[in-house]
Amino acid sequence: MSNARGSNVSRLVGAFEGKTALIPYLTGGYPSLDGAREVGEAYIEAGGDIVEIGVPFSDPLADGPVIQGTTVQAIRNGANTDYCLDLAGGFACRVPVVFLVYYNTVMARGTETFLSDCAENGVTGLVIPDLPVEEAREFSALAAEADVGLCPLAAPTTSERRLEGIGAAATGFVYCVSVAGVTGVREKLPPQAVEILRRVKAKVSAPTALGFGIGSASVARQAAREADGVIIGTKLMQIVEKGGAEAAGAWLSEISDALPGVEHH
Amino acid sequence: MQQKVSEQSGYFGPFGGRFVPETLIHALEELEDAYERYRNDPKFTEELEGLARDFVGRPTPLMFASRLTEKWGGANVWFKREDLAHTGAHKINNTLGQILLADRMGKSRIIAETGAGQHGVATATVAALYGKECVVYMGEEDTHRQRLNVIRMNLLGAEVKPVVSGSKTLKDALNEAIRDWVTNVEDTHYIIGTVAGPAPYPRMVRDFHAVIGRELEAQSKEKFGGDPDAIIACVGGGSNAMGAFHQFVGRPDTKLIGVEAAGRGLESGEHGAPLALGRVGVLHGSKSYVLQTDEGQIVEAHSISAGLDYPGVGPELSYLKDEGLAEFVSTTDDEALEAFQYCSKAEGIIPALETSHAIHYAEKVAKDLGPGRNIVINLSGRGDKDVEAVTEALDLYKTSSDVVGESATNPNGTDE
Numbered sequence: 001m002s003n004a005r006g007s008n009v010s011r012l013v014g015a016f017e018g019k020t021a022l023i024p025y026l027t028g029g030y031p032s033l034d035g036a037r038e039v040g041e042a043y044i045e046a047g048g049d050i051v052e053i054g055v056p057f058s059d060p061l062a063d064g065p066v067i068q069g070t071t072v073q074a075i076r077n078g079a080n081t082d083y084c085l086d087l088a089g090g091f092a093c094r095v096p097v098v099f100l101v102y103y104n105t106v107m108a109r110g111t112e113t114f115l116s117d118c119a120e121n122g123v124t125g126l127v128i129p130d131l132p133v134e135e136a137r138e139f140s141a142l143a144a145e146a147d148v149g150l151c152p153l154a155a156p157t158t159s160e161r162r163l164e165g166i167g168a169a170a171t172g173f174v175y176c177v178s179v180a181g182v183t184g185v186r187e188k189l190p191p192q193a194v195e196i197l198r199r200v201k202a203k204v205s206a207p208t209a210l211g212f213g214i215g216s217a218s219v220a221r222q223a224a225r226e227a228d229g230v231i232i233g234t235k236l237m238q239i240v241e242k243g244g245a246e247a248a249g250a251w252l253s254e255i256s257d258a259l260p261g262v263e264h265h
Numbered sequence: 266m267q268q269k270v271s272e273q274s275g276y277f278g279p280f281g282g283r284f285v286p287e288t289l290i291h292a293l294e295e296l297e298d299a300y301e302r303y304r305n306d307p308k309f310t311e312e313l314e315g316l317a318r319d320f321v322g323r324p325t326p327l328m329f330a331s332r333l334t335e336k337w338g339g340a341n342v343w344f345k346r347e348d349l350a351h352t353g354a355h356k357i358n359n360t361l362g363q364i365l366l367a368d369r370m371g372k373s374r375i376i377a378e379t380g381a382g383q384h385g386v387a388t389a390t391v392a393a394l395y396g397k398e399c400v401v402y403m404g405e406e407d408t409h410r411q412r413l414n415v416i417r418m419n420l421l422g423a424e425v426k427p428v429v430s431g432s433k434t435l436k437d438a439l440n441e442a443i444r445d446w447v448t449n450v451e452d453t454h455y456i457i458g459t460v461a462g463p464a465p466y467p468r469m470v471r472d473f474h475a476v477i478g479r480e481l482e483a484q485s486k487e488k489f490g491g492d493p494d495a496i497i498a499c500v501g502g503g504s505n506a507m508g509a510f511h512q513f514v515g516r517p518d519t520k521l522i523g524v525e526a527a528g529r530g531l532e533s534g535e536h537g538a539p540l541a542l543g544r545v546g547v548l549h550g551s552k553s554y555v556l557q558t559d560e561g562q563i564v565e566a567h568s569i570s571a572g573l574d575y576p577g578v579g580p581e582l583s584y585l586k587d588e589g590l591a592e593f594v595s596t597t598d599d600e601a602l603e604a605f606q607y608c609s610k611a612e613g614i615i616p617a618l619e620t621s622h623a624i625h626y627a628e629k630v631a632k633d634l635g636p637g638r639n640i641v642i643n644l645s646g647r648g649d650k651d652v653e654a655v656t657e658a659l660d661l662y663k664t665s666s667d668v669v670g671e672s673a674t675n676p677n678g679t680d681e
Contacts, residue, residue, distance in 0.1 A: 104555070129287075
C-alpha cells in the first residue's frame with residue numbers, strides 16, 4: 001500500500017501541506033466493531049484529513065474519563081490490534097491513518113512485527129503517549145526502517161533542551177499537548193497551548209498538531225492560527241456516544257468549514 | 266553485584282525506564298535532580314534520621330520468634346519488626362523521605378495511591394506533619410476491604426478518593442493518581458508507595474527503605490554473630506522486599522526469597538504473581554514483569570491481601586529474578602490465612618495479610634535449612650487493618666460460652 005502513493009511517512013507529512021490538517025480521533029471498536037468503521041467513514045466524508053485510531057488498552061493513563069470509557073467498551077466489544085489494523089486498512093486508501101497506541105500493546109505484538117503490520121495496513125504514523133523520546137531511540141530506528149512515522153508529544157512542561165530531541169525524533173508530526181492534563185474538552189484555548197506551539201515551531205521542522213481539549217469551532221479556529229493540524233478526540237467520542245457516526249460527521253463538517261484555508265477533499 | 270551504572274540511567278539491566286506522558290518528564294527530572302542533590306546532604310540526612318528515630322521509632326527490633334522456631338523445628342526464626350514502625354508498617358520510611366523532598370521542591374500538594382491502605386496512612390501522616398494538602402487514591406473494592414485505614418486517613422486530614430474504574434483495586438488507583446499528577450504537576454508531588462513507577466522512583470523508594478536491611482545487618486551480627494542465612498519478604502510491588510534485600514544483594518551466603526500472592530492458586534489464573542507467570546511489558550511507567558494477555562491487555566490480579574493485589578512488580582525485582590540474585594515463590598490465600606492465625610497465636614503478633622504470605626513460606630525455608638541456621642522474616646506490617654477481612658473469610662467472631670457476671674437474681678442481666 002505504501003508504494004502506490006509514495007512512502008507512508010511522506011504521505012502523512014503531505015497531509016499538512018497548504019492547509020490546516022483536521023485530525024479526528026476514534027477509539028477502534030467503539031461504539032461497536034462495525035460502528036467504528038461508520039464513524040471513520042463519516043470523518044472522511046466530513047473533511048477529516050488524517051484519521052487517528054486509538055488502539056484500545058486496558059490502562060490508558062494519558063486519557064480522561066470519556067476516552068477511557070470508550071476504550072473499556074471497545075475491549076468488551078472484542079477490539080484488538082488485528083481489528084484496528086484492519087480498520088486502518090479500510091480508511092487508508094483515502095486518507096493517512098495514525099494510531100494512538102500505548103507502548104505495552106506494541107511490545108506485546110513484538111516491535112518489528114507491529115511496525116511491519118502498520119506499514120502493510122497503511123498506518124502512516126504512531127502516537128505513543130507513554131514513550132518519551134529518551135525511551136524511543138531504538139524504536140525510532142526500527143520505525144524509520146519500516147516507513148512508519150513517529151509523532152512524539154510536546155507538552156507545556158517540556159524544556160527547550162528536550163524540544164530538540166523531540167524535533168529530531170519526529171518523522172511524522174509533533175503532537176502538541178495544549179495543557180498539562182489528560183484528554184478532555186476545555187472551554188477555550190489555554191495560553192500555554194499557543195506558547196508550546198510557538199516554541200515547537202521555533203525549534204522543529206516537522207508539522208505541528210494541537211490536541212487535548214479542542215471541542216468547539218472557535219477553539220479549533222484559534223488553534224489553527226498557530227498549529228499545522230488540529231486533533232479532536234473527546235468531543236467527537238461524546239457525540240458518537242449520544243448520536244452515532246452521523247452526528248459526529250455533521251459536527252465535524254462544521255469544524256471543517258470553520259477552519260481557515262482548509263481545502264476539502 | 267548490581268550494575269550501578271545502569272541504575273543511574275533509571276534501568277536495572279533491561280528493566281525500569283521512564284514510560285510516561287511527556288507532561289510528567291519535567292517533574293521526574295526535577296525529582297531526580299532533587300534526590301541527587303539531597304540524598305547526601307548532611308542537613309537532609311540529619312532531618313530524615315531524626316524523624317526516623319523520634320517520629321517513626323527506628324531502629325525497629327529484630328526479635329527471636331521462639332515459638333515458631335520450636336513449632337517448625339528448623340532454623341532459628343527472627344522477625345524484623347517493621348510492624349512496630351509508626352503507622353504500623355514499613356511504608357512510613359519512604360513517605361518520610363519523599364515528604365522531605367517534596368517540601369524542598371516547594372510542592373504544596375501531595376497525592377498517593379494505596380492498596381492495603383498502609384501507604385495511604387503513611388502518606389497522610391507525613392502530609393499532616395508537614396502541613397500539606399493530601400489526596401489518596403484507593404480502589405473502591407479496597408476501601409471496603411480496608412475500612413479502618415480509610416478512617417485513619419480521614420482523621421489525618423487526607424481526602425480518600427475511591428476509584429471505580431477497571432478492577433477497582435491498586436492498579437486502577439495508580440492510573441488515577443498518575444492522571445491527577447499529569448493534570449496538577451506544577452504544585453503536586455506524587456508519593457509512589459512502592460519500588461515501581463518511572464525512574465527515579467524504584468531506586469529512590471528502595472533507598473528510603475534500605476534502612477531496614479542496614480539495621481538488619483547490624484542486629485544480626487549482634488544477635489547471632491553474622492548475616493542471616495535467608496531473608497524472606499512478601500512481594501506486591503516489592504518495597505518491603507527491596508528494603509530488606511538491598512544491603513545483601515550479591516552476597517552468596519544470604520538467600521533472598523520474595524513471596525508473591527498465588528491467590529486462589531497459580532493455575533486458577535486468579536493470583537498476583539507476575540514474577541512467576543508474567544511477561545515483560547510496560548505498566549505504570551516502567552518495564553518489568555506484568556500479568557497480561559497475549560494482546561498486551563493488563564490482567565486483573567487477585568489476592569486476599571489488598572497490598573499484593575497488583576499485576577506488576579518493581580523493575581529491580583525483575584532484574585534480581587533474571588540474574589538469579591533472588592528467588593521468587595508464591596503462597597495462596599488459604600495458606601496466608603493459616604499463617605495469619607498461627608502467627609497470632611504462637612507469637613502474640615497479628616501480622617498483615619501481606620506479611621502472612623512470607624510467614625507461611627518461611628516454614629519451608631526453616632525446615633530446609635535446619636537447626637542452627639538463622640532466617641529473618643521481614644514483618645512488613647501489622648494486621649489490624651485486615652481483621653475485618655479475615656473475620657469475614659474465616660467466620661472468626663466468637664466469644665466464650667461462659668458468660669461472666671450473669672446473675673440468677675437479676676434476670677435482666679444488669680450489673681446493678
